[in-house]
Amino acid sequence: MDTDFERAPIGVLEVSPDGVVRDGNATAASVLDVAPDAVAGEPIGRVFPESVEGQVPGAFETPPDAEQSFEAYYPDLDRWLVVDLVPAAEVVYVYLRDETDAHRREQQLDSLRSDLRRLTIGNELLADVLGDLVSASTREEIAETICRQLGETDIYEFAWVGERAVGSTEIVLRAAAGTTGRTLDRIETALDGDADLPELRAIERGEPTVVESLGADESVPETIRRAAFADGLGSLLAVPLTYGSSVYGVVGVYATEKDAFSERERESFGTVGTMAGFAIKAARNQSLLTAERVVELTLRVSDPATPFVAAVSDTDTRIDVTGVIPQGEELLCYVETETDQRGPEAVATALAEHESVVATRTVGKHDDGGSIELRQRAETPLGQLLSQGGTVRSATFGPDGDRVVVELPLSEDVRRIADAITRRYDAEVLAKRERRRDERTTGEIRDGLTARLTDRQEEALRTAFFADYFESPRGSSAEEVADALGITGPTLLHHLRAGQRKLLAELFEATDRRLDPDRSSDGT
Template identity: 55%
Template structure:
């Protein structure tokens, strides 16, 4: 080999016509990972690595006549090589160039294009799911929407929707779509068994569970692994249905590709889980609102470790629940009436572990009200996070009573167990009662009777003058001038009227509240 080829930046290999290697330069020996001295006098089959087609050794063995070039992958080297074969009468010279970096870049670009195409399809699916979840009025519609959109798509094999029963940890299959094969049957068998499937773990932790190889992952029950292998399934993503700290169930999505769920896909599915959880929560509350009949449960709480029972006993006071606002984090915001020294009661509540914040709203000395946030690990917290509507609660020395409402189709025993198994508590009353129906006209007529003329005129004028718009089209002074009254008088009438409007909607004792307000306002409005 001449000096110029010896120093060439590309690999050079000289081979006799009988296939014997006569020379190899340093670049060639490095590319082929061979010792240049040991390579000399050996056959091309011994020196050159194997490829699928073995194009280079075969071409030399067939006494190559014309110059040719080939690019192949060599598994032993984990490299792509471009080999140009230049024949002469007595030998063949091979010029070797490493094309691995370019090939890998090309494969990366192809993979990114495939991922982008997949994300475009997935975003379209998720957009459809979210739009349909907004209009879903039942949990069955929610389950079917998610399963049909995912399970019948081109990128996933099947999907199933499992919902946790009210007041219980077990999961029931609500819907499935796609080619479920034997895998879903085996998953269903394990839902009530001693071993857990990934979907159950997603519910327990509230975080997505990803299995990159279903058939090999030891955390998947063996019967499920076998079924998935037979059905040609490799990847699984279990998505929890979350709303605040509540986890209502999970969606299992199965794919035929290994490592099918990228980080971006998981993030997109997390949004689906949150929206589905919100929709399930909304339908559960809607069932209560629209049901003609409700089941009413009364609990007696004697657990001295619960904060409200403990404080009521310590100070011999009565605490009455005026209102409860469920929070997404599972900690209900409560408003309590206190019949004695509210500041003293508030100070005692602040040191309770299950109470997260306390504020005195009103203090009239011998009575008042407080605002507090309870932890989920309290009777009220547990009931509010399980979809029950808390109608009333009252705590006196030694015990408390909580009244809740449930739609008749819910499993009453399970939600009762969620309280009685955790706290010293018992269900002391259960009844199913019909709800009285009030038409919109009846509601307006009843409310109109409660409003005084001054309040009705102030509200009506402010409404039509766009005082309640944002931004306002009329100021308080504009509305007051139109009515011929002062600004403070207008604001007083507006607040009194709004109080009655809100009491009619939020206060279960609104009839009583309306009478008390009217009696207290007659004197003021007469002045």
């Protein structure tokens, strides 16, 4: 071979017109991963590894009479090669260039561009979901909003939302959108059975669950894997709809690509799940607040899972729950107790021994009892009732019986809620009645006043009230109330002043309107 060809920075082969390699330089041998002395005399088809189209050997089926250029991937070499054929007198020169690094750089750039595009679309999409959730007023609208926004997009194939049945892991399909194919049919069938769906696992864990390869992940029921394969689906993300310790449902998002959900997307969807859970909670509260008619449910709750039941058994005294403030995965409760000469400390000690109780504090004493602050985990009958949009109107536990009265909006499946509570705990329904809201004007007044407050202001005022902060002498200091809320003293005082100002403004404005309904807004 010519010395210049031997020293060339690219691979060079000298091939006869009928396709027999005469010679090649060291670079060509290296590119083709063959020994330098093993190319001469070999057919071109043996020197070149197989590619998808076999372009180089095919070019010598008839003697080449014009320049040709090919670019192909060679799996055996794991390389991209650019091959130029240049016919000359009685010889064809084959030039080889390894373009693997360039191809991989381009693939990386394409991947980054794709990720950036997907991230941009995803962020805009999730922003739209969050924006629409703010205006959704019912649970049906919330479910339809999520499905419409996620399912009818270019980056996801379809989405569905399921609602969690109270007190169990069962979920019921609420809405779906997108190209659901046969996969959604199989999901609905699985919901009626006992299949271990990824969506159910997301509810149990309370965090997003990803299946990166639907066809290969054996944790997914086989019927769904087969349907997903037929529908061309590659992966899914299941996101629980949560607020505090309550899980209201789940959204399942399906995509055609495997590994379609990046870590950043999972975090973003976690935000959507929390926002949707908050929206569902707010919708339930609003439903109760604005309902003309409500359901009043009276239950006997004698389950030892309730700390009040256990404490009554130990102390033989009566406990009245006067205030319940949900705080994420815990409930902050204030109770009044009737005790003997031992005082409320004995009841507080008995309550503190219960496994669900985090902390207790004696707030105040009086002649025949006292007040106690109690922090307990939300996984109790009271916590379950509150998580379903109920309002605890009264709760009394004592030797004469245990009674809990809760209000629920008519839009809730009251029978299902009652069945779930009585199935899970030692409880029974004593009475159920439907009534008009105007039968309780006090409740309406309270709801109207608290509607002006932020959640934090209401929480601060409610906690301070039940902790006897406003009594004289005070049953709790500002520091103790702030500690119960997990905030600083100055922050507590800020919330109290802001809340009191709003309540007084509502009171005096309402009084002025009653006294002089024609009074102008400027006071004249």
